Amino acid sequence: MQLRFSKMHGSGNDFVVLDGRQHAFPLDQRQIRALADRHTGVGFDQLLSVEPARDPSCAFYYGIWNADGSPSGQCGNGVRCVAAWLHRAGALAIGANVRIESPSGPVTVRLLGVDEVIVDMGEPVFEPSRIPFAAAADDDAYDIPLDGESIRIGAVSMGNPHAVVVQPDLADPALQRLGPLLSGHERFPAQANAGFVQQIDRGHLRLRVHERGAGWTLACGTGACAAMAVLHRRGEVDDHVAVELPGGTLHIDWAGAGHTLWMTGPAAFVFEGEWPIPAGTPPRRG
Missing domain, CATH: 3.10.310.10 (Diaminopimelate Epimerase; Chain A, domain 1)
Incomplete structure (x- = not known):
C-alpha cells in the first residue's frame, strides 16, 4: 500500500499533509516516527491529516502529530498549510473565510493569495x-x-x-x-x-x-x-x-x-510523494 502525501512548509516549519477526507488515518506512533526521520524517512516537524469535520459548524478537521508521534492541539504554521492544501484540492477559494476544526477547537482561515494565509487563532489563554x-x-x-x-x-x-x-x-x-x-x-x-x-x-x-x-x-x-x-x-x-x-x-x-488574535504568513508546497505502508496495517482515526 502506498500512502500519498504532500510535503509543505510555513516559514521553514515543515509538514507532511495526508488526505484523510475519504479514508481513516492509517499510521500508528511508530510509523509516524519512521516517516518523520530526516535520514531514512521523509522528514517533518509535524504531520497533518485533513479529515471530515466532527463539528458541524466547520468545513474540515485537521489532526496534528509531532515528529515523535505524539498528538498536538494546535499548529499555526500547519493550519496555513492546510488552507493552501485545501485550495489546491479545489475546496477553498481565495478570499473566502472558512472555519476549520483543530484538535483544540475551531479556527477561521482566509487565503489572501495562493501562498499567503491569515488565521483567526482565538484569544490567548493565560489562566x-x-x-x-x-x-x-x-x-x-x-x-x-x-x-x-x-x-x-x-x-x-x-x-x-x-x-x-x-x-x-x-x-x-x-x-x-x-x-x-x-x-x-x-x-x-x-x-x-x-x-x-x-x-x-x-x-x-x-x-x-x-x-x-x-x-x-x-x-x-x-x-x-x-x-x-x-x-x-x-x-x-x-x-x-x-x-x-x-x-x-x-x-x-x-x-x-x-479580542481574538490574528496571524498572517506564508504557506508553500515542496513536493508530492508516496510512502509504503506494510500490508495489514489496521487503519485508525485520531
Whole structure:
C-alpha cells in the first residue's frame, strides 16, 4: 500500500499533509516516527491529516502529530498549510473565510493569495489551569527553577502550552540546553513549547522555539502568537508585531483581552510523494 502525501512548509516549519477526507488515518506512533526521520524517512516537524469535520459548524478537521508521534492541539504554521492544501484540492477559494476544526477547537482561515494565509487563532489563554501550568494565581510573569538557576517566563496557551522567555541574545549557546529543559519542566504537565524572544522595538520581535515533540524548529506559528501575546499583556509591544523566526517572518495582530488574535504568513508546497505502508496495517482515526 502506498500512502500519498504532500510535503509543505510555513516559514521553514515543515509538514507532511495526508488526505484523510475519504479514508481513516492509517499510521500508528511508530510509523509516524519512521516517516518523520530526516535520514531514512521523509522528514517533518509535524504531520497533518485533513479529515471530515466532527463539528458541524466547520468545513474540515485537521489532526496534528509531532515528529515523535505524539498528538498536538494546535499548529499555526500547519493550519496555513492546510488552507493552501485545501485550495489546491479545489475546496477553498481565495478570499473566502472558512472555519476549520483543530484538535483544540475551531479556527477561521482566509487565503489572501495562493501562498499567503491569515488565521483567526482565538484569544490567548493565560489562566494557569487551562494552559495547563502549575501556579497559585494568574500572573504575567513567573519565576521557575531551571538547571540550578531561576528563569522568568510568561505562560500562555494558543491551543497548546507555551513558555515565553525574554532573551537579549538568541545566539547564546545556553539556549540549546535550556530549551529542552523548559519544554519538559514539571510545572507544565503536558509539556510546553519553549520560546526565547528578543525585543527589537515595539513592533518587531525575534524568536527561537523549542517545540515539545519536535525540538528546535525554523518557525512556530503558535509560538509567535504566544510571544506577542505575553509581551502585549505586559504593555511592551503594539497591537501589530512582526515576529522574525529563523525560517521567515510572521505578522501578529492582537488588540488585547476580549479580542481574538490574528496571524498572517506564508504557506508553500515542496513536493508530492508516496510512502509504503506494510500490508495489514489496521487503519485508525485520531
